[in-house]
Every structure is written in C-alpha cells, then in structure tokens.
Amino acid sequence: xxxxxxxxxxxxxxxxxxxxxxxxxxxxxxxxxxxxxxxxxxxxxxxxxxxxxxxxxxxxxxxxxxxxxxxxxxxxxxxxxxxxxxxxxxxxxxxxxxxxxxxxxxxxxxxxxxxxxxxxxxxxxxxxxxxxxxxxxxxxxxxxxxxxxxxxxxxxxxxxxxxxxxxxxxxxxxxxxxxxxxxxxxxxxxxxxxxxxxxxxxxxxxxxxxxxxxxxxxxxxxxxxxxxxxxxxxxxxxxxxxxxxxxxxxxxxxxxxxxxxxxxxxxxxxxxxxxx
Amino acid sequence: xxxxxxxxxxxxxxxxxxxxxxxxxxxxxxxxxxxxxxxxxxxxxxxxxxxxxxxxxxxxxxxxxxxxxxxxxxxxxxxxxxxxxxxxxxxxxxxxxxxxxxxxxxxxxxxxxxxxxxxxxxxxxxxxxxxxxxxxxxxxxxxxxxxxxxxxxxxxxxxxxxxxxxxxxxxxxxxxxxxxxxxxxxxxxxxxxxxxxxxxxxxxxxxxxxxxxxxxxxxxxxxxxxxxxxxxxxxxxxxxxxxxxxxxxxxxxxxxxxxxxxxxxxxxxxxxxxxxxxxxxxxxxxxxxxxxxxxxxxxxxxxxxxxxxxxxxxxxxxxxxxxxxxxxxxxxxxxxxxxxxxxxxxxxxxxxxxxxxxxxxxxxxxxxxxxxxxxxxxxxxxxxxxxxxxxxxxxxxxxxxxxxxxxxxxxxxxxxxxxxxxxxxxxxxxxxxxxx
Numbered sequence: 001x002x003x004x005x006x007x008x009x010x011x012x013x014x015x016x017x018x019x020x021x022x023x024x025x026x027x028x029x030x031x032x033x034x035x036x037x038x039x040x041x042x043x044x045x046x047x048x049x050x051x052x053x054x055x056x057x058x059x060x061x062x063x064x065x066x067x068x069x070x071x072x073x074x075x076x077x078x079x080x081x082x083x084x085x086x087x088x089x090x091x092x093x094x095x096x097x098x099x100x101x102x103x104x105x106x107x108x109x110x111x112x113x114x115x116x117x118x119x120x121x122x123x124x125x126x127x128x129x130x131x132x133x134x135x136x137x138x139x140x141x142x143x144x145x146x147x148x149x150x151x152x153x154x155x156x157x158x159x160x161x162x163x164x165x166x167x168x169x170x171x172x173x174x175x176x177x178x179x180x181x182x183x184x185x186x187x188x189x190x191x192x193x194x195x196x197x198x199x200x201x202x203x204x205x206x207x208x209x210x211x212x213x214x215x216x217x218x219x220x221x222x223x224x225x226x227x228x229x230x231x232x233x234x235x236x237x238x239x240x241x242x243x244x245x246x247x248x249x250x251x252x253x254x255x256x257x258x259x260x261x262x263x264x265x266x267x268x269x270x271x272x273x274x275x276x
Numbered sequence: 277x278x279x280x281x282x283x284x285x286x287x288x289x290x291x292x293x294x295x296x297x298x299x300x301x302x303x304x305x306x307x308x309x310x311x312x313x314x315x316x317x318x319x320x321x322x323x324x325x326x327x328x329x330x331x332x333x334x335x336x337x338x339x340x341x342x343x344x345x346x347x348x349x350x351x352x353x354x355x356x357x358x359x360x361x362x363x364x365x366x367x368x369x370x371x372x373x374x375x376x377x378x379x380x381x382x383x384x385x386x387x388x389x390x391x392x393x394x395x396x397x398x399x400x401x402x403x404x405x406x407x408x409x410x411x412x413x414x415x416x417x418x419x420x421x422x423x424x425x426x427x428x429x430x431x432x433x434x435x436x437x438x439x440x441x442x443x444x445x446x447x448x449x450x451x452x453x454x455x456x457x458x459x460x461x462x463x464x465x466x467x468x469x470x471x472x473x474x475x476x477x478x479x480x481x482x483x484x485x486x487x488x489x490x491x492x493x494x495x496x497x498x499x500x501x502x503x504x505x506x507x508x509x510x511x512x513x514x515x516x517x518x519x520x521x522x523x524x525x526x527x528x529x530x531x532x533x534x535x536x537x538x539x540x541x542x543x544x545x546x547x548x549x550x551x552x553x554x555x556x557x558x559x560x561x562x563x564x565x566x567x568x569x570x571x572x573x574x575x576x577x578x579x580x581x582x583x584x585x586x587x588x589x590x591x592x593x594x595x596x597x598x599x600x601x602x603x604x605x606x607x608x609x610x611x612x613x614x615x616x617x618x619x620x621x622x623x624x625x626x627x628x629x630x631x632x633x634x635x636x637x638x639x640x641x642x643x644x645x646x647x648x649x650x651x652x653x654x655x656x657x658x659x660x661x662x663x664x665x666x667x668x669x670x671x672x673x674x675x676x677x678x679x680x681x682x683x684x685x686x687x688x689x690x691x692x693x694x695x696x697x698x699x700x701x702x703x704x705x706x707x708x709x710x711x712x
Contacts, residue, residue, distance in 0.1 A: 040549040043525035065313065066335075125351065132353050216340055217347060220355040221303050221332035234337035235308040236465065237520050237538060 028252070035059070035245035042242040058246035066229055068250060075225035075254075077140050078215070079208035082147035083201055086155045089148070091197070094159035095185055099168055109160065112153040120150075120213045131218060138220040146218065147208045154207070155200055162196025163189070198265050202258070209255045226251040300589045301330045305345050306360040307338045307576065309540075311410050311616045314606065315597055321605055322596050329589045338465075349374045349581045357590045361406060361579045363397040363648065367665040369579070370405040376580040376587055378404045378594070385595050389620045391640075394575045397648040397659070406577035407598040410540075411618025413642035414473060414571045416559040417527065417545055418534040419552060422446045422453065436477070436502060436562045436570075439534065443510040446533030455510035457532035458503070461519040462681035464673035469572055469662040470536070471680060472673075475499040477563045477570035479653040482664050482701075487657060487711035491676075491698040500680065500690045507684055516685040528552070536561060536570070539642055542635035543613065558638040560645060566653050572662035573646035575619065618643050672704050 034042050036054045062068065097105050127146065128137070136142030166189065174188045190197065212227040219228060230251050233244040259266065306312045316333055323331060334356070336344060345359045349369065361369070369375050381387055387395075387404060394411045398404055416434060423430055426445035431438065443455030459470040472482065480495035490496060507515045510533075512526055520537060527535045528550040535541070546553045561571035578597060580590045596602060600622060603615045612632035615623065617639050623629055624640045633639075651661040658664040663673065676697040683693035705711065 038549075040528070043521075043528070045525070045529060065316075124347065128347055128351050128353060132351060137353055137355055216336075217344060220305070221334050224334070228334075228336065231337045231340050232308055232335035234340075235521075236338050237540060238309050238544075240308065241521075 028256075031245045032249050034242055035249045037242050037245075039240065039242045042245070058242045059250070062233070062243055062246050062250065066232060066247075068229065071224060071226045071229040071251075072254070074140060074219075074223055075209055075227075075251075078143045078147060078223075078225055079205045081140070081144035082151065082208045083204040085144060085148045086152050086204060087159075087197065087201060090152060090155040090159050090200075091190065092185060093156050094163050095189060097156070097160050098163035098166075099171060109157065112156060116153050124217060128218070137218060138223050140223045142218060143215060143223055143225075146214050147211060150211070150214065151204050151207055155204055158200045158203070159193070159196060162193050162200075165196075166192050195265065195268055198262075199268065202262050202266050206255055206259065299328050299330050300586045301332055302357040302586055302589055302593055303332045303334060303355060304358040304360075304593070305334045305336065305341060305356045307341055308335050309576075310543075310614075312360065312576070314610065314614065315409070315602075315616075318602075318605055318609060322593060325596075326589075326592060329592065331593070352583050354581075354583060354585070356581060357584045357586045358593055359579050359581060360409070360576055362577070363573065363575050364660065364663050364665060364669075366398045366406045366577065366579065367400055367659050368667055370400040370403075374582055375405040376582050376584070376591075378407055378580075378591070381407070381591070381595050385599060386622075389600070389622050391619060391621055391643055393573060393643050393646055393648070394619055397573055397575060398577055406579035407594050408575040408577045408619040409598055410616035411573070411575040411643055412538050412540045413573055413618070413639065413646055414470070414537055414561050415539050415542075415638055415642045416534055416536050416561060417541060418442075418557050418559065419446070419530070419532070419555050420557040421552075421555045422533045423557070430557055430559050433560045433569075434562045436564050439536075439562050440502070440506065443506055443534060447510045452531050453533060454512040454526075454531060455533045456506050457512060457518065457523040457526050457535045458507055458515070459519055459523065459537065460507060460511075460515040460681055460684050461517055461522070462674065462677040463519070464663065464670050464677060466519045466677065467681055467684075468673040468677040471499070471503060471677075473561070473572040473662040474503060474570040476568045476652040476661065477561070477566065478502075479564070479566050479568070481652045481654055481656050483657060483705075483710075485655055485657050487705055489698055489701040489705065491694045491701065496694055497690065500683070500694060503680075504684060504690055516681045538574070539618065539635065539639040542639065543633075546634070558635050560638065560642055568651070568653055569642075569645045571642050571646055573643060573648055574662070666710075668704060668708050672701055675700050675704075 033049065035058055036056065037052055038055060038057070041048065041052045097109065131137045131142050136145070170192070171184055171188060174184050179188065210227070212231075215225050215227045216231060219225070230244070230247050233240055233247040306316070312335070316335070319331055323329065341360065342365070345356060345361065346365075347353070348355045349359070366375070370377075378387075390404075390408060391411065394408045395404060398406045398408060416430070416439070418430055423442065423446065426442065428442050428445060430442070434442075439456070445455070447453065447455035459467045461467055475481075475496060478495045478499040480493060480499050481490050484490055512518065512531060518526070520541070523532065523535055523537060524541055524544055526532050527541075527545055530552045535545075542556075542558060544550065545556050550556075561569045563569045578594045580587060580594065584590055598619065600620065603620070603623060606615045607628070612626075612629045615629060617623070617633070617636070624636060630636050646661045648659050648661050650656075658666060660669075663669055679688070679693040679696045679700075682688050683690055688696075
C-alpha cells in the first residue's frame with residue numbers, strides 16, 4: 001500500500017516537473033516556432049502552433065543582412081575570455097578565503113557581493129569615459145575586462161563555497177610533502193575542485209554570453225556580440241517578429257546546445273554542498 | 277624573377293597598402309526600419325562612387341540606439357561618424373554644440389527643396405543640423421468597406437465628433453471589429469506621442485509660457501475623456517498594451533475600423549501582409565475646429581557628431597543618402613512607392629511617385645499641417661508637436677504616459693491620472709530649474 005502511494009506521488013511529481021519545465025521553456029520554444037513563420041503568420045490571431053507553412057526564409061534574410069559569424073565570434077571571445085580571466089583571478093582569491101581566512105574575510109566576501117547590488121547604469125558614464133581615454137571602446141579586450149570585473153564576485157563566491165567542502169588536511173599533507181603554494185593550488189586543489197570549477201565556468205560563460213547592458217553600450221561596429229545582433233532586429237515601428245525570432249534563435253542556439261550537453265555538470269556543481 | 281621585378285612588385289604592394297591605409301571608415305548608427313535597411317543595401321552605390329570611404333553599420337532598436345548614441349555624443353566618445361536621430365534630439369543637441377551644422381552642403385544638394393515643416397524641426401536659428409532621411413506625420417487610416425456599410429463618408433479633414441460617430445457605427449464586437457484602434461501602451465514615443473498630438477487639437481498644451489504644467493486645464497480633461505471614451509467604448513480589448521506594432525497587426529487582420537497613427541504605416545496596411553490592402557482609405561488627423569489638427573511630425577535624420585575625425589566624408593555620405601539622386605536610385609531598384617517619403621518638395625511634384633503611392637498627398641498634407649514651433653492653439657515656450665524638446669521630456673512623458681495608460685486600463689479615473697500627471701511634472705520641472 002505504501003509502495004502504491006509512493007508511485008502515485010512519483011507520477012505526480014514527474015507530471016508537475018514536466019509542466020513546470022515546459023512552462024519555463026515555452027517562451028524559447030515559441031520563439032523557435034515563430035522563426036519558421038512568415039511575418040504575416042507571426043502576428044496572426046489566434047496564433048497557430050504547428051499548422052502553418054514552415055519556412056526558413058527568415059534565416060536566409062538574417063544571414064544575408066547581418067554578419068552573424070562576426071557577432072558570434074565576438075560573443076565566443078568575450079564570454080570565454082572573461083570567464084578564463086575571471087577564474088585565473090578567482091581561484092587564488094577563493095583559496096585564500098577558504099583555507100587561510102583572515103579576521104575580515106566574511107566582510108570582504110559580503111563587500112564583493114554588494115558590488116552586484118549597484119545598478120550598472122549608475123557607473124556607465126565613468127566607465128565609458130575611462131574606456132574612451134584608454135582606447136578600449138568597441139574592443140573585445142575592453143569587454144573581456146568589464147565582464148570579468150562584473151562577474152568576478154559570483155565566481156569568487158561559487159569557488160569559495162566549493163573550496164570550503166575540500167578538507168584542509170589534504171592541502172596540509174601536500175605542503176608537508178614539500179609542495180609550494182603554486183603547486184598546491186595547481187596540482188592539488190584545482191583537480192579536486194574540477195566539478196565546481198567546471199560549473200562555475202559554464203555558468204559564467206552563460207552569464208557573459210547573455211549580458212546585454214555593457215555589451216550594447218560599450219560596442220559599436222567591431223566588437224559587437226550577439227546581443228547587438230538581436231537588438232538590430234527589434235523595431236517599435238515595423239513588424240519584424242519572425243526575423244527577430246530567427247535572430248534570437250541563432251543567438252541562443254550555441255549556448256542552448258552547450259547547456260544541454262553540460263546540464264549534468266551544471267546541476268552537480270550548482271547543488272554541490274547544498275545537502276549535508 | 278629579376279631583382280628589378282621584385283623591387284617593382286614590392287613598391288606596388290606598398291602603394292596598395294598606403295591606399296588602404298588612406299581609406300576612411302565611417303561608422304553609421306541607424307534604426308531598424310524598412311527605409312534604413314534599404315539604404316544599407318543600396319550603399320554599394322555610394323562606395324562605388326567613393327572608393328576611399330568604407331562604411332560600417334550599427335543597426336539597433338530605436339530606444340537602444342537613442343541611449344547608445346546619447347551616451348557617446350555627450351561624452352564625446354567618438355564611436356560614430358553619422359548618427360540617425362529624430363526631431364526630438366536635433367534641437368537639444370544642436371544647442372549643446374554636439375552636432376556639425378550642415379550649412380555648407382553642395383549646391384546640387386538643393387537644401388531649399390526640403391519640406392519647410394521638416395527643415396524647421398531640424399534647424400536651430402535657421403541653421404540645419406541634420407538632413408532628413410524620411411519624414412512622417414500621423415493620419416487616419418480607415419476601412420472604406422466598413423465606412424460604406426455604416427452609411428458614412430469620411431471627409432478628407434474629419435473632426436473628432438465625426439470620428440466618434442464613425443467609431444460607434446463601425447464597431448461590431450461580436451465579429452471582433454472595433455471602430456477605432458489607438459496607441460495605449462505607456463511611453464513618451466507611444467501613447468504620449470498620440471495623446472500630445474491629439475491634445476493640441478483640443479487646445480491643450482504641456483506648459484504655459486512660464487513652463488508651468490497645464491494638465492489641470494479643461495482642454496487636457498476634454499482630450500483625455502474623449503480618448504478614454506473612444507477606446508473603452510469602441511476600441512479593442514487590452515488597448516492599454518497596444519503600441520504601433522500591435523495596432524498594425526489588428527488593422528492588417530481587419531479588426532480595426534479606423535487607426536490614427538504614423539503615415540509610414542500606410543505602406544504596411546496596403547502591402548502584401550495586409551488582408552484589407554484594397555479597402556483602406558486615408559484622411560487627415562481630426563481637429564476640433566480650433567485651427568490645429570491632432571497629427572504629429574517626425575523625421576528620422578542623419579546628423580554628424582561634432583568632433584568626428586571624418587567630418588568631410590560624413591558630409592559626403594549624408595548628402596548622398598538624403599539627395600534627390602538617392603530617391604531616384606531607390607525608384608530604379610525598388611519602385612517609386614518605396615522611396616523614403618516626407619522630406620523633399622520635389623518628390624511630391626513627381627507624377628510617377630504620386631501615381632505609385634496612393635497615400636502620398638495625404639502624407640504631404642499631414643506634414644504641412646504640423647508646425648513644431650507653434651504646435652497648439654496657445655503659445656508655448658517649447659519646440660515639438662508630439663514632444664517637448666527638452667532633455668527632461670523623455671522621463672517625464674513616460675511617467676505621465678503610465679498614468680494615462682493606467683486610466684485606460686481602469687486602474688484610476690481620468691481626473692486622478694491628470695492630477696498625478698500635473699504633480700509629477702511640476703515636481704520634475706521644479707527640480708530641473710524651469711520657470712525659476
């Protein structure tokens with residue numbers, strides 16, 4: 001009897017999970033479906049979900065009109081560059097906070113997190129002026145720097161949480177075996193924290209890929225990533241929903257695929273240390 | 277290969293590299309609409325004529341573009357050499373000396389040919405600061421078949437009373453036909469563009485000569501009451517969420533009897549995507565017998581930021597893109613109906629254009645009916661028909677638009693919305709130091 005109830009619950013949970021999952025995914029699915037409609041079908045009411053003339057003309061138009069691959073390459077460089085640079089800075093920082101905490105380590109961590117509470121537009125003009133003066137406007141280098149700084153608190157916090165789970169005795173043992181600080185971090189700590197580092201890396205790539213405020217405001221023609229590519233298909237006066245959907249699908253497809261293949265790693269990393 | 281040949285080849289390569297190094301690159305910021313995309317596609321004509329100038333395009337959504345180019349020009353960032361800006365920005369930026377005056381365009385450009393109403397909106401103290409690429413006003417677009425069924429005939433210059441009567445007669449909610457569609461979505465360029473223009477025809481104004489807000493005037497009350505009544509009684513459901521695109525979709529699907537909006541919509545409602553393309557008529561925006569019509573005036577224009585290091589090349593490009601020759605190029609490649617409208621007198625004297633664009637005369641009449649320097653019945657201290665050309669306007673008008681949109685959604689009364697508009701506008705204007 002107990003088993004039957006349990007099964008019913010399981011079925012209930014599964015159905016609920018599917019409904020929630022589909023509800024969350026629905027806007028993306030709708031965007032993908034709309035990208036295969038004509039502009040007239042995209043705005044038709046009531047909308048059709050499956051039964052319309054599927055067409056790829058929006059993709060052809062978008063590829064003809066815009067340099068998708070330049071935007072794509074810029075997105076790759078900016079998101080990977082800022083993530084790698086962020087990890088290089090954050091791994092030693094998180095190590096020191098996790099294994100040799102000082103009196104004010106907690107305060108420093110809170111302070112780092114508090115920088116995320118400032119609305120970005122509040123520092124737009126100062127950063128814009130600095131970038132102008134040092135020639136970093138519309139450069140991939142500039143965006144790598146700014147996205148690294150923006151996401152650094154999250155990277156440090158995530159790594160700090162993972163590192164706290166690793167027993168300090170192992171590091172101590174390596175020290176007793178004569179490992180230098182550099183060797184300790186590179187050859188002992190990093191391999192043990194690979195799941196945590198991998199999920200931090202993935203999450204940060206996603207955050208950097210989707211970042212739209214700085215990437216739109218600090219770029220013009222040369223370093224503009226896929227966020228600018230999407231923005232070029234939106235218009236308050238003109239119906240371009242199907243083309244906008246095609247551009248959006250092309251922009252999110254790479255990160256969607258990356259997320260799909262690495263979902264186990266992501267979930268494992270994000271729930272690491274959540275249950276003790 | 278002899279030594280001499282090698283030297284000659286090397287010298288040729290160096291000359292080639294020097295030529296590439298000398299080529300100037302213009303970065304052009306533009307909005308995403310049909311006319312601008314077409315210009316981008318036809319720009320090979322320009323680069324063929326000017327091989328020493330290369331073009332880099334940055335196309336962005338209107339509001340993103342506005343934020344982006346404003347940041348750049350205010351900080352002298354120098355990211356753009358040509359910017360697409362509207363009649364709202366030009367007077368403000370020109371007064372800040374942020375724009376290069378266009379008072380030395382070549383004679384063959386024929387600046388005198390620009391429509392006076394448009395040139396007036398893009399000039400400060402008689403000097404042109406941006407060249408109009410296309411101009412637009414607003415007008416009534418209506419279903420000729422529904423009007424006929426209702427036993428009415430749309431005059432060329434209707435009154436608001438006629439619009440109310442026609443809206444009532446055309447509404448058939450059971451069959452999802454709504455007498456009138458208007459902008460309801462909050463925003464300075466959305467519902468407030470329409471309502472400000474509408475209020476002008478009721479004799480209302482944003483500010484008196486001393487910059488005192490006027491939302492407590494009976495004229496504003498009358499305009500807002502009629503707007504709310506029209507949409508509540510005869511408008512589509514959820515009108516408070518409708519902007520240009522939503523109303524365009526409704527009209528194209530045959531669900532609007534009348535739609536008062538941008539003249540640029542004319543080519544969409546009569547285009548291939550419209551199910552009512554052959555049943556659309558046009559009329560001037562309505563009036564109330566006070567000498568002012570409820571239509572606006574806007575021109576997407578090309579301006580050159582002061583401090584660009586490619587001023588001459590930028591002027592050459594602006595002169596090409598806004599020239600009579602460009603209009604002819606579009607006509608040759610895409611047909612006369614696709615020529616950017618509303619900027620040049622000569623276009624409206626061209627019979628081929630008038631034959632190809634059935635909405636041409638109404639567009640011209642609508643533009644000519646707007647006066648950005650005297651937008652309403654009483655005198656005002658500002659420039660602009662559907663906006664007030666001061667930097668604070670975007671923020672204030674969006675906040676006011678939210679009040680009016682809330683009134684339309686039934687969340688507050690017209691009186692409450694007007695009182696809130698009066699209070700918030702007074703507060704912002706005092707903080708900004710106007711009228712002190």
